[in-house]
Amino acid sequence: MRKWPRVRRAASAAALVVAALALAETASADLTVKGDDAAWREVQAAYAKLNALSGYRMKSSMPGGGNMLVEVTSGGAAMHMLIHSSNGDIESYLTGGQVRMKMNVPGSPQQWQCQNAPASMVPQTDTAKFEGTVDVTRGQDTAIDGAPMHVYTYALSGPAALGTVKTTLFVDTVNGLPRRIIVATPGADQTMDYYDYNAPIKFTLPACGSARVPARRRSY
Numbered sequence: 001m002r003k004w005p006r007v008r009r010a011a012s013a014a015a016l017v018v019a020a021l022a023l024a025e026t027a028s029a030d031l032t033v034k035g036d037d038a039a040w041r042e043v044q045a046a047y048a049k050l051n052a053l054s055g056y057r058m059k060s061s062m063p064g065g066g067n068m069l070v071e072v073t074s075g076g077a078a079m080h081m082l083i084h085s086s087n088g089d090i091e092s093y094l095t096g097g098q099v100r101m102k103m104n105v106p107g108s109p110q111q112w113q114c115q116n117a118p119a120s121m122v123p124q125t126d127t128a129k130f131e132g133t134v135d136v137t138r139g140q141d142t143a144i145d146g147a148p149m150h151v152y153t154y155a156l157s158g159p160a161a162l163g164t165v166k167t168t169l170f171v172d173t174v175n176g177l178p179r180r181i182i183v184a185t186p187g188a189d190q191t192m193d194y195y196d197y198n199a200p201i202k203f204t205l206p207a208c209g210s211a212r213v214p215a216r217r218r219s220y
Helices: 004-023 037-051
Strands: 031-035 055-061 067-073 078-085 088-095 098-104 132-138 142-144 147-158 163-172 178-185 188-195
Touching: 031 037, 037 132, 037 147, 037 163, 037 178, 147 178
Parallel strands: 031 132
Antiparallel strands: 055 067, 055 188, 067 078, 078 088, 088 098, 132 147, 142 147, 147 163, 163 178, 178 188
16 A cells, blocks of 8 residues: 555656646647747647647656556547556546546555546646646757757646646657657656557547456557
């Protein structure tokens, strides 16, 4: 039972990354943009192009060990997240406003939980309602695995942003898609890489109280 808090902190860090992604997808009329307006429009365009894909995946190493895998589909509206850590695993599904979560930790329920999921596991996806400020700057171009990248740094602040969330985004200059993000989380920065663009990802929410493991689409 004492291992639960560490696993939940990993889940909270992961959710902060996902929330940062969701908040950057569209600009609200109530969002004040500071800094480079053109750079922010390019950030918006990159996320819009990403969400037009049939699906995509993300991967990351977790602070303190372990890794996180995320699958996104339905224009960014559905997500499957799997966190592996030395203290246990967390798997969650989010779609249609419904959450399923199971923690493979000693003493935790071994069935899919459909209620009382931590609020931090549910990212803010209704970005049209976001109110606050974004301060954006354009960084120096760089390369990832030999591919040229534009670099943007932006800080979102406001009630829906869980405080101030600072993100560095790398966008492939050839295909215009996000390639990597680095999100400042409590204690450490979290880096996530995008891959499997246009992957045909499909999943069904596990039944409440079921111990069934959903069929895997493919190995990561």
